Amino acid sequence: MAAKQHVVVVGSGIIGASIAWHLTRSGAAVTMVAEDIGGIATPKSFAWINASWGNPEFYFHFRRRAMAEWKRLARDLLGLPLSWCGGICWDLPADQLEAFAVEHSSWGYGIERLDGAAIAAREPYLTQVPDLALSVAEEGAVEPVAAARLLIADAEARGARFVSAAVDGFVRSGERIAGVVSSAGMIDADHVVLAAGAGSVPLAASVGVTLPLEAPPGLIVHSRPFETRLNGLVMAPDLHMRQTADGRIIAGSDFGGTDPGTDQHATAAVLFARLKERLKGSERLSMEFFTVGYRPTPKDGFPIIGDCGQDGLYLAVMHSGVTLAPLVGLLASDEILTGDIEPSLGPFRLKRFG
Structure with missing residues (x-):
């Protein structure tokens, strides 16, 4: 039997928590690394789930799909503090x-x-x-920190591990990112997901990746x-x-x-x-x-998701993280574990910035 793929998720806000939960449900060995559960931006979010606000049509449909994924997530994770209040x-x-x-x-x-x-x-x-x-x-809201904690607790119950630590950099193996350097020591991984909001910028820069992000x-x-x-x-x-x-x-x-x-x-x-x-x-x-x-906001307003030119490192940084979390978690975990390219994530790759 092949060994489980080990994925380190850096960040424990709603995006990191969703990716970690979906990875765990898909059979990965997951280690989440962050200083505290809930992240930095998530506790300070208005937490409105919507597909409003002047979006081009392709992004409207992506957000609408994410709204539907919240309903799927609520069926799979009982007690999710979610309200379709309109x-x-x-x-x-x-x-x-x-x-x-x-x-x-x-x-x-x-x-x-x-x-x-x-x-x-x-x-x-x-x-x-x-x-x-x-x-x-059909619009709603979620209590985002409680939701992140619930996702992480359920992932832990399924075997995931949460390490309370600051991430200082990455481990390299040849040309590949093969883990993280944290205040709790080095943690090796088959894949590293960087989902630390605005904190992703200096970490990405440490391996030569520029994130065009405003906060x-x-x-x-x-x-x-x-x-x-x-x-x-x-x-x-x-x-x-x-x-x-x-x-x-x-x-x-x-x-x-x-x-x-x-x-x-x-x-x-x-x-x-x-x-x-x-x-x-x-x-x-x-x-x-x-x-x-x-708010971690890419300069064109759209998410940054996926490959960044560094083998082994996967990005998931965005505003509207609360709306997008369950869909990004689902699609990102599948890309990471299968290596298959998800077409609907095409508009959100870092390479669009040149």
């Missing part, structure tokens, strides 16, 4: 909102136009209700747990908000968060005051904390 949005000028609705409807997105009365019925605690908004019932900051406020004030995702022009499974209301000026400015605490206070103004019966609502996340 979303309403009116955060574009009227002409752009209509153009978005027409385009995405023609692609099969389930967009419904709501008037003010329907919006108020859907979200009765809103203090400001527009005359028109778009609703997409813009985004501030999101988190309330203390509170009575239900939001039934779904709400995307208003200057405030995106949702209520989590444990009752916290989280918000940013958009789903990526607010520019934290020079005084993060002052920015958070202003943002939270705006949140309270937008919700009826929120006098007792109080902020528990805020986060500033650095």
Whole structure:
């Protein structure tokens, strides 16, 4: 019997956790290496699962496919903290909102136009209700750190290993990447997956790979747990908000968060005051904390997935990691273990940058 392929996954956010879980389910021996479960960007994500936002058609369909994979993942992993709560949005000028609705409807997105009365019925605690908004019932949200922890725990139950350590570089065997150098020592591998978000940039650079990645900051406020004030995702022009499974209301000026400015605490206070103004019966609502996340965003906005010109090293770096995680985990694990090329990942290779 052939020995299991050993894969080291660097990173434990939602992308790394999904890849590790899918690899384990496919029979690989997996070692995850990260300083803490949950990663850096994942805990600071708005965690909206969607196929919205001005995507070209090929990327829309890829994201829509990823939404379906969340449903498959929920069937395979009981207890996944996932809610198909739907979303309403009116955060574009009227002409752009209509153009978005027409385009995405023609692609099969389930967009419904709501008037003010329907919006108020859907979200009765809103203090400001527009005359028109778009609703997409199939959108949802996940509690991303809890999901990553669940994926990793299930992978460990199936034999995977989690090593709490910082990764400092890679092990070479001839021209091949054959493991990682970590604060816990060297770990040999048949394949290494680099899924460390913005932290992937210096690690890739250490073996001569340039990742054209930006990491813009985004501030999101988190309330203390509170009575239900939001039934779904709400995307208003200057405030995106949702209520989590444990009752916290989280918000940013958009789903990526607010520019934290020079005084993060002052920015958070202003943002939270705006949140309270937008919700009826929120006098007792109080902020528990805020986060500033650095979203790993390739310069053209699309994921970087796959071969990087270094044999043995596989990349998985992207914004929209929450939406894409189950599909990327499925496709990446198959490519890694079989060596077969997945055509739908073609647009996301590093080589597109030249």
